[in-house]
Every structure is written in C-alpha cells, then in structure tokens.
Amino acid sequence: MNLEKTFEELKNKREGAHMPHVYLGDPHKEFSLKLIQTLVENGADILEFGIPFSDPTADGPTFQAVCERALENGVTPSKCIQGIKNLRDRGVENPIVVTTYYNIPYVMGVGTFMNRIREVGAQAVIIPNVPVEEADVLLAEGKRSSIHVIFQIAPTTTEDRLKKITDFASGFLYVINVEGVTGARESLDDSTLKLVQRVRRHTDMPLMAGFGISNKKQASNVVAAGADGAIAGSCYAKVYEKNLENPEETLPQIAQLVGQIKQGCIEGYRRR
Amino acid sequence: MNLEKTFEELKNKREGAHMPHVYLGDPHKEFSLKLIQTLVENGADILEFGIPFSDPTADGPTFQAVCERALENGVTPSKCIQGIKNLRDRGVENPIVVTTYYNIPYVMGVGTFMNRIREVGAQAVIIPNVPVEEADVLLAEGKRSSIHVIFQIAPTTTEDRLKKITDFASGFLYVINVEGVTGARESLDDSTLKLVQRVRRHTDMPLMAGFGISNKKQASNVVAAGADGAIAGSCYAKVYEKNLENPEETLPQIAQLVGQIKQGCIEGYRRR
Amino acid sequence: MKKKGKFGDFGGQYVNEVLMPILIELEAAFEKHYPTAEFQAKLNGLLRDYAGRPTSLYYARNFSELVGSKVYLKREDLVCGGSHKLNNTLGQALLTKEMGKTRLITETAAGQHGLATAMAGNVCQLETEVFMGVKDIKRQASNVKRIKLLGAKVTPVDIGMGVLKDAVSDTLRKWTTCSMTTHYLMGSTVGPHPFPEIVATFQSVIGKEIKKQILEKEGRLPDTIVACGSGGSNALGAFRPFIKEKDVRLIFVEGGGESLESDNNAAAFQIGKPGILHGALMQVLQDENGQIKPSRTRAAGLNYPGRGPEISFLGNSGRVKTGYAFDSQVFEAVKIMSKAEGLIPALETAHAIAYMVNHKEEFDKNELVVLNFSGRGDKDLETIMRYFHES
Amino acid sequence: MKKKGKFGDFGGQYVNEVLMPILIELEAAFEKHYPTAEFQAKLNGLLRDYAGRPTSLYYARNFSELVGSKVYLKREDLVCGGSHKLNNTLGQALLTKEMGKTRLITETAAGQHGLATAMAGNVCQLETEVFMGVKDIKRQASNVKRIKLLGAKVTPVDIGMGVLKDAVSDTLRKWTTCSMTTHYLMGSTVGPHPFPEIVATFQSVIGKEIKKQILEKEGRLPDTIVACGSGGSNALGAFRPFIKEKDVRLIFVEGGGESLESDNNAAAFQIGKPGILHGALMQVLQDENGQIKPSRTRAAGLNYPGRGPEISFLGNSGRVKTGYAFDSQVFEAVKIMSKAEGLIPALETAHAIAYMVNHKEEFDKNELVVLNFSGRGDKDLETIMRYFHES
Numbered sequence A, B: 001m002n003l004e005k006t007f008e009e010l011k012n013k014r015e016g017a018h019m020p021h022v023y024l025g026d027p028h029k030e031f032s033l034k035l036i037q038t039l040v041e042n043g044a045d046i047l048e049f050g051i052p053f054s055d056p057t058a059d060g061p062t063f064q065a066v067c068e069r070a071l072e073n074g075v076t077p078s079k080c081i082q083g084i085k086n087l088r089d090r091g092v093e094n095p096i097v098v099t100t101y102y103n104i105p106y107v108m109g110v111g112t113f114m115n116r117i118r119e120v121g122a123q124a125v126i127i128p129n130v131p132v133e134e135a136d137v138l139l140a141e142g143k144r145s146s147i148h149v150i151f152q153i154a155p156t157t158t159e160d161r162l163k164k165i166t167d168f169a170s171g172f173l174y175v176i177n178v179e180g181v182t183g184a185r186e187s188l189d190d191s192t193l194k195l196v197q198r199v200r201r202h203t204d205m206p207l208m209a210g211f212g213i214s215n216k217k218q219a220s221n222v223v224a225a226g227a228d229g230a231i232a233g234s235c236y237a238k239v240y241e242k243n244l245e246n247p248e249e250t251l252p253q254i255a256q257l258v259g260q261i262k263q264g265c266i267e268g269y270r271r272r
Numbered sequence C, D: 001m002k003k004k005g006k007f008g009d010f011g012g013q014y015v016n017e018v019l020m021p022i023l024i025e026l027e028a029a030f031e032k033h034y035p036t037a038e039f040q041a042k043l044n045g046l047l048r049d050y051a052g053r054p055t056s057l058y059y060a061r062n063f064s065e066l067v068g069s070k071v072y073l074k075r076e077d078l079v080c081g082g083s084h085k086l087n088n089t090l091g092q093a094l095l096t097k098e099m100g101k102t103r104l105i106t107e108t109a110a111g112q113h114g115l116a117t118a119m120a121g122n123v124c125q126l127e128t129e130v131f132m133g134v135k136d137i138k139r140q141a142s143n144v145k146r147i148k149l150l151g152a153k154v155t156p157v158d159i160g161m162g163v164l165k166d167a168v169s170d171t172l173r174k175w176t177t178c179s180m181t182t183h184y185l186m187g188s189t190v191g192p193h194p195f196p197e198i199v200a201t202f203q204s205v206i207g208k209e210i211k212k213q214i215l216e217k218e219g220r221l222p223d224t225i226v227a228c229g230s231g232g233s234n235a236l237g238a239f240r241p242f243i244k245e246k247d248v249r250l251i252f253v254e255g256g257g258e259s260l261e262s263d264n265n266a267a268a269f270q271i272g273k274p275g276i277l278h279g280a281l282m283q284v285l286q287d288e289n290g291q292i293k294p295s296r297t298r299a300a301g302l303n304y305p306g307r308g309p310e311i312s313f314l315g316n317s318g319r320v321k322t323g324y325a326f327d328s329q330v331f332e333a334v335k336i337m338s339k340a341e342g343l344i345p346a347l348e349t350a351h352a353i354a355y356m357v358n359h360k361e362e363f364d365k366n367e368l369v370v371l372n373f374s375g376r377g378d379k380d381l382e383t384i385m386r387y388f389h390e391s
C-alpha cells in the first residue's frame, strides 16, 4: 500500500494515522522484525524504519543508546535494507518510511540508496539533517526512484520557510511538536497544537506530528488539533530496553501501547 | 688579655694563633660554657663567641643548625652577653671576639651593644654582613667603646677594596679562605694560600684565616702561608652535634681536636 | 558563483529543521553587526585590552638554529586564557548580545575553548554552560577547575566515548531545545554554515597581524606558515590572509596519534574521506558504511574525527599541504621547545613544532617560516610529566 | 645627597665581603650596559616579542560597577609565564650575558619568579638553578613541573620552615661559592644594592606603560594605583613613574594572613619594624631581639617577612599607603574577579582586589583607579579549589 492511499483510507474511516519509529538491529535484527510485526498487527498504519547512525544528533538519549547497541551488534545499512525485504516477505504491507542521517546515503551514493530501498519496498525517506536548502540531490534522486522525501516543520520554522518546505514536500509533512530531539515526554504544550494549526493553513498535505508523543492522550491531542497522525518511537524502545536479554517478553506490553496510541489517533480525529 | 698582646706573645713564641668559633646556647648555655673552657684549656688563643641569629646567611649547614637549636632553646642576645660574663667569672682570660649578624646590634642599638659586650669583657666584634661601606656606625661606636671592628677579606676582594679595608681595620683581619660560607672542608686550595700572601703585602696587621679549616694540616698550611692564625668553628660543632643528648661526652674528643689544630698553627709558623 | 557556506562541496547546513531558522538568523545578525563601526570598536577594544592583542611575532633564534630555518612564532599562547580560542569567543559573545540572547552553550575538549567561552561570557555577562566528554573532563582537569571557578556550568557527556565528538552531538541536541534564548558558541571552524565562516573571520585577526608584523620585521611575506589543527580555526586564522598569496606555502598538521592505523589517530586527511557530520560536509574519519569513527590522540584539542569545511577544501584541493605528527614526536617537541625557547607549548601546538623537527628536509636553509604557536601547555602539564615519567 | 642604594635609611649592602666585589661589579655593569642603545634594543625586543609587552590596560566594567569606582586593570597576567616577573628576569639575564657569566641561580616561592628565570635563562642560553623551600615546592607543584620541564634544576631547601626566607638565605650562601661565574637573579626589589634598583628599573616598564595608556584612555593621570606586594617589585614597577605625582594616591597591600596576630601573617608594615635581613635594611617581621620571624600567608609569593628597601621607605614616609587583606578575603576576591571579568587572579594579586572590595569607602564614586593585576591564578588553582571545597 502506498502513503496516499493509506491516508485516504484512514480519512474515510475518520482515523488519525499512527507511525511508530523503530531502529533496526537493537538488540538484534530478528527482534526488530518481530517488534515491527507486533506494531503493525496492533495499530501501526505506517512504519518509520530507522537505519542506525553513529551520531544521531536529532535523537534523544533513548534512540542514541538504541543506535549504539545496534551498531555494536554489527548492523549495517545493507542489512537494514535487507530487513525491509524480510518484512515484505513476511507479509508486512504497511507503507515504510526509511529514516537515517545523511552520511549513510551520501557514502552509499544517494541514487543507489534510493533505488535500493525502493526495490525492497520502501515508500519514503526522512533525513532529519537535510533541510530543504541542502535537499537538491535528495529531491532529484527521490523523484528518479519515486521515493517521497519527507521534510520536517519545527516550532522555529518561519512562515517563509513553511512555504518553501511545503513547495518541496511530498508524502506528508513531519511536524516537530517541540524544540528538541526525539524522546518520550510527559506532556505537550498548547504551542504544539498551535503549530499543527499553523501548518494546516499552508497545506492540505497530510501532517504527521512527532517528537515527545508517548501515550494515547498526547496522540489524541495532536490529531484533534488537526494533524493527520502521530509519530511515536522512543516510548516503544523504552519498553523493550528494560529487558534486553529477552526483549520478546516485552512484545505484549508494546502491543498494548501501540494499540492505545492508535486509539488516541482515532479518538483525536473524532474529537475534531 | 687584649688582642694586641696575644698576637705579640704568640709571635714571640713563634706560634700561630688559634681562634675557635662557638655559638652560644647549643644545645644549652651551660654546655657552651664548658665547651669554651675545654677549647681554651686545650689550645685556643682567642675565642670567637657567636650570638645566634635566625638567618645566618654567612654560615653553612652546621652553624645554621646550631643557630636554629640555640634559638629554639631560648637563647637571646642578653643571655649571650651574660655568658661572656660567666666565662670571665670562671677565669677565662683569652680575648673574646663577638660574632653576630647586624640585626642583633642594630635592634639593641649599636652603641648599647658595644658597651654591653665591652662591660662583660669582650674585645672585638665580627659582623659578617657589614662590609666597610656600611660600617660607619659600627666603627664610630666601636671606637667609643674601644671594641675592635674586625673586617673580612675574601678571594674576590679587589686591590682597591683591600686597601680600603686595611685602612679601617683594627684588631686583626679575617681572611676568608674560600668563596663560600663557614663549614669544615676537606682541602684548601693553593688560591687560599695566595690570598694570605696577597693581603700580607698590604698590611702588617695580624691576619686570621678562616672558613673551611677543620684539621691540623689546613691550619698549618694557612699559617705557613703567612697568616697569623687559623679560625675553625664548624669542625667542633660537628663533633658534639653527634651526641646532643649528652654533649659533654664529646668534650675529650674536642679537646684533642683543638690541640691538634693549635699544633698546626705552631708548626705552620715554624715552617715559614 | 560559490554557494554561501560552501567550500567546494564541503560545508553546508546539514541540520535539523529546528535549527535552520536559527542559523539563518545568526547569519543575518553576523552580516548585519560584524561590519559596523560600533561592533568593530567593541570587538577590537576587547581583543586589545582584554585578550592582549596584537600578540607578538617572536623570532625564535634558538629553535631556528635547531631546525635550520628562520622561524618566527606567532604567539597565540599569549592571548588571555592561553590560546587563540578567545579571539573567537569574544566575537561571538558580542554577537550574542546583539541578538538579544542571554545564554551561551558550547562544548570543549582541551578545555581551552570552554574556558574562553566562560571568559567571554562573564565579560559580556552571559550565562555559560559547557558540555564536555567525561574522558576529557578527566584529562583536562585544570581547565575544568578554571571553567567552574568562572562560574560556568560544566555538563559531563558520557555518551559514546565521552570525548569531543560526543560533546558536540549533545550540545547540538541541547541547542535544539533552547535556541531561541541561547547561542551555541561554536569553538572551531566546524559545524553548519555560518559557523565556519564566523569563526574563521574572527580568527583571521591572527593572519592579519602576521602579515603586518612579518612585513615590518622582514620586509617580505613568509615562505611558509605552519599550523596544527583539527577543526582548523587557528590554522585558518593564520592562513586566510595568505591563501591568495600563491608563493606562501601553507602546512596543516593534524594528530597522527599512535600510528596511522585505523582507530589510533585523528588524521582525517590521511585516512578519512568526505562525509556529513555535525551539520557539514567535511573530511572525516569513517568506516565504509559512513559510520563516523572515533579519533584518538593525546592532544584533546585535536581529538575530533572531522576537519572543518574550509580546511577540508584547502587540504583536498592541494592549496594547503597536510601533514601529521605522532604522539611520541609531539611530546619530544614539547621538550625541545621548552628547552630552546623557554616556552611550553600546548600538545596541539606541539604537533606543528614536531612537524618541523621531523621534516627538516622540507625546509630550505634560512627559509622564512611562521609557526602559529596556538597555545601554551599549562593545561597539559600533568599529561606531559606523566608521559616522561612513564616512558 | 641621597646615598646610592639607600632609600632614607633603608637599603644598603649588608653582605659578606665575598659578595661586595660582585655587587660592585654588578652595579658597574648595570650602569654601563643598561643605558646603551644596544642593550635597550635587545631588552625591548624581548619584552615586546617574547614577553608580550606592552600589556594592556583593561577597563573592568563589571568589577568597577561592583566596587563603585572606575577601575582599570594593568594586565601583567598577560605577560608570558603569567606574571610581571619576566620583565625583570629578561633584563637581568641579558645583563648576565653582558657580564660574561654563564649561570643563573635564584630562589622562588610562588614559582613565578623561578619560572620566569628559567624562561629568560633558556632564551639567553644560560644554565639555571632554582632554590625553593620544600613547603613551597609542595604548594606550587605546577610551577615546579614547569620549571623542570624547561630544564632548570630545582634545588629543595629544607632548612628553617622550608619557605622563601630560607631559600633566599641558601641562595645567598650558594652565591658566595660561585659568584664569579654565576649571577644571582634577584626576583624582587629586595636584597643588597644594586638589586632593588635594578629590579625596580626593569619593572618600571609597568608604570611607564600605565602612564601612557591612562593618558590615552582618560586624558589624565589616575587618582589611585593599587598593588599587592611583598618585596615590592610589581608595586614599585607600577608606582615609580608616579611617585613624584603627589596627587596620585599609591596603595600597597600586603598579606594579612589569618590575622594580624604575630606569626599569622606577612604584614611587615603592620607589625614589623626596620631590620637587616638578606643584605638590606628593611621593614621586617622580627621579635624584640631582632630575630627574624617567619611570615605566614596562603599566597606563597607574599610569604616573606621583609618589605624591600624602597617600598619600606615609601610606606614609612607616608607617600605610599599600606594596607593588607586576610586570606579569607583574598579567596573571596578570587571568586569575585573570576565571575565579574572572567579573570582568575593569582592569590598575590587577589590581595589588591580584596583591598578594594573591602574598603569601598576609601574610594570615591568614579574615582579613577589602576589596579596592578600582577599575575594569573593558574598556579594557585589547586589551593583555591581546595579552599572552597574545604570551607
């Protein structure tokens, strides 16, 4: 299924989308695949599939630790791309958005990278350290490979830039709820909700709100404020990192959490 | 007995004079007095009687330690002056030359100091840190109290200064054998002997050679070279400091040493 | 036309969207305020009276004899705080005030930049927070004490290897949470545009002075300028006014660590390749997949896997010759300079010295050389003494 | 007529005959070489290019606000090595070469002078030996390391209390054994004539610069100059060109230690009296019999029982006002200056700062004050940190 269709269907069902974010390979690849299966079976609509990087400067402590462990365990970009194929082979049909830092595609060759993820079935990329100003190559190769290049919008983004970004964006816009990095937070300000509303005035494109979402209520709030869905990542890692010896044991808890957050996305939509 | 007479008598006897140097109060006054009695009974002709000072910069490690101990034991300039009186009371008749650093008479008042040591029976002073240039007060008060002001001559002393010093000197001249501070040394250079000879060309005044003399041979050498006598000090302290608990036990050894050095002074004279 | 913030392909603004507006604001503020007479007056006043500029250009007679060329030392060790770092921090602190921000954050490895930031912060009455890898906190203990005594907050970074690379990452993260009120005072010619440009501009006071001083002393430009570096700020500061003077040879010396084998050095020009880290494309140590590798050298201030965009470009284009010195040569160089001229160099600076000592054949007899003496070795005293007692 | 080497009754040449000819030779050499164009050129060249002179005169805005006067700091902390000491050692090292001697000996307490001597020694290629009390060796460990790294010999002095007074005594003794080949590089305006004159002359570059700089900046002379001191070299350096300017108030701050009770301070002007020590008549701590008393202060560089002849005279004659600061005030002053201006002062310098902080009533609002910032606090970092963690 592609992104456009997913958003359309969810709209018809009057649901917000939920996109969990997972880095592959923590603590090992097989667990990551199972984790992703659990997520999609229990509420995830879209998957943000992270390729670990050594210096994930847009990520908070939870995902930093995740990347560090994954790299120690020998994960490579190629193994990650292979992981996407594995998911497709196992029947996961949800849209997959690949997230990584720019040095990974840069070193592989941006075109090669795009082609390879397209081939295994990904639909889009998020490269948090590439703003529109630096996105020429990314956009050109994305177009060539039919991979959406997702851009982010932040509370600091000016109206000027908002316009520029919406001009280039495709797939959806990633709305950063807070000034900061990824990581589960207790509460989200009104300012976040205002940002969603502000972006909505510029574009009809789907808006996925992320950063700091870790429970049903937060998901519900951002969707109620006009976002088309909610992204959550660190909150899942926070569950399984407590039991890295036997992470599979935490999957029921994660199944429950993803269900709740998805429920928040549904309820938020209906509260509009 | 006065200095002039002592030198005259020794000349008649064809002997060099021996002047041992003792600081009062180490490890206590009573021992110092006994030490001095031992010295004069066994060969000392003249006595260099030191008043300890806190910063004896012209003294080597042996006498520094001597001063430190004496001051710790509560010796004061007044107690020292009293000590001279005690010696006279006990029948010591040898000429006494008081040695100290200038701050001691300066603080007491140079005139007072001179009068007080004269009263108890001293004949001269040696203030090693007062060169002729700074000796106005010392010379004036010395004259007023009939106390000889002894000056030193060093290997570094120029002909010019030699002349100036011999002009002011009275009593005798203290010829410093070596560039350095007081302290027993193993051997004395030829240069020392040359210095004695050099000074002799300027003056008929008695010359006492000091610094670094610790045995009969050295004493003999300097007297043979033309000095009228030899000064030794640290070598005696070096004997008793080994037994500070019962320093009296070392007196026989000191008696022997002073006898030998005096013997050197005699033999040196006769070798001329 | 050269794209703004790019040096060839190097440079750029590879940052999170959160920071882009802040970088744009910073660039605008710099372009607005820096050229004004008022800003120049304030900056030059502080450089002169607070920092102690101009620093002298010292003809090192004894050292010259030793290496067989005519060597002048550009005495950045005389700058208040002990290194060139203050040239930049004073400038950025003034800029921070102009932007109406009230706090500074930064990272530091050798502690020199952290110290210089705290100093500039206090002069301009800005609150200062310094991120520092836990490993660097240990080995630069005296600078940590100084920073704390100045009242700045030192925040230990224990992610990764607990060194500079990790501290930069954490400072960037922190910045994304407070960039409205807080300026990230970048310490070298690294990071996203406009930082490399701002830092190089503030540091180029070094080279301007060199030019003036060497003309006064020798009536001509130097044959060669040698500087150590990592991000490149002291080197670019010295090089910039000479880049167009094609007859002036420029040599950049990086940390050779224990050996040129992987993971044992900080020699990005020797064994790194272009990559994107901390907001810019630069020459960087990395594996075949693009994962950044940690650097290793005893000189904390050179212990960074990347070369800043401008020096990356100059090194790769051949305008600047790149060299390196091994740790053991560096410690030897400290001793040589201490004995010859009574000056104890920083371990970083000692790389430039070691290069000259170990490559005498590259310098003609009586060649006129300016060695940028980027800092004094007080901060490294423990490390140096321990090295000589252990080895 | 004023007798040479005398300041009122103070001063003189109370030394062993062995040294007299050497002092006469030294005086002659100084009078012969110092005024020559050649010597001046060499000295000024080294002062400028090696030492980093002129040092700046920095308007300390934040500190001024704090004390309510207009305070300029004369930045001797910027001199190579971290204090004013090098002004003098470079001069004397050059003089040593002129005299054809090949070795330097000296003593040091804070280590600043020992370091400055080793530096000057290396520049002039003279062998250097530094006597240092065992207690000072411990508390100024970092400077000892620096001195050793420069290749100078550090000779521990364990007589007496193992502090400066004892080291001076031992250096004088040593000098009497080697004065033909060796120059005693006196570190302050103390000792027998011509040392106080030589040192004050070399240091008065400070005051000359102050005069020029304050006229440039303020168009008038300062109302007050404040300096810390023991022997008096940094103070006299700053004061000398102003002594005849009767409207310029001069304040000299000595070490108050823990209290003004005997044996707990270094406040010779407060509780000492004239006496003869180390070759000169000076204001000195002593008992009623004339035995010199040890001084006590946490600032090793002020830990000397005597005030040099010239400052003794100026203090006793009333031309210079004498004050003191207690250790606890001094540590507080370190913190205040660090926070206000980002400058960590030496503990010695902090005495002058503490005096201003604790005697605000003595300074008019907007009074123009020059505070001689004699040195930086790096050498005292351990002591300072320990103090604040203990107390």
Ligand SMILES: Cc1ncc(COP(=O)(O)O)c(C=O)c1O
Residues within 6 Å of the ligand: C083, C084, C109, C110, C111, C112, C113, C187, C188, C189, C228, C229, C230, C231, C232, C233, C234, C235, C300, C301, C302, C346, C348, C349, C374, C375, C376
């Ligand atoms: C003395 C000194 N030199 C050089 C450097 C390297 O920095 P850069 O490459 O920015 O000059 C440092 C960094 O801390 C330093 O302290």
Ligand SMILES: Cc1ncc(COP(=O)(O)O)c(C=O)c1O
Residues within 6 Å of the ligand: D083, D084, D109, D110, D111, D112, D113, D187, D188, D189, D228, D229, D230, D231, D232, D233, D234, D235, D300, D301, D302, D346, D348, D349, D374, D375, D376
């Ligand atoms: C920084 C500093 N200031 C002052 C002094 C005191 O010396 P003087 O009285 O000669 O200036 C010293 C002595 O070591 C010092 O290091």
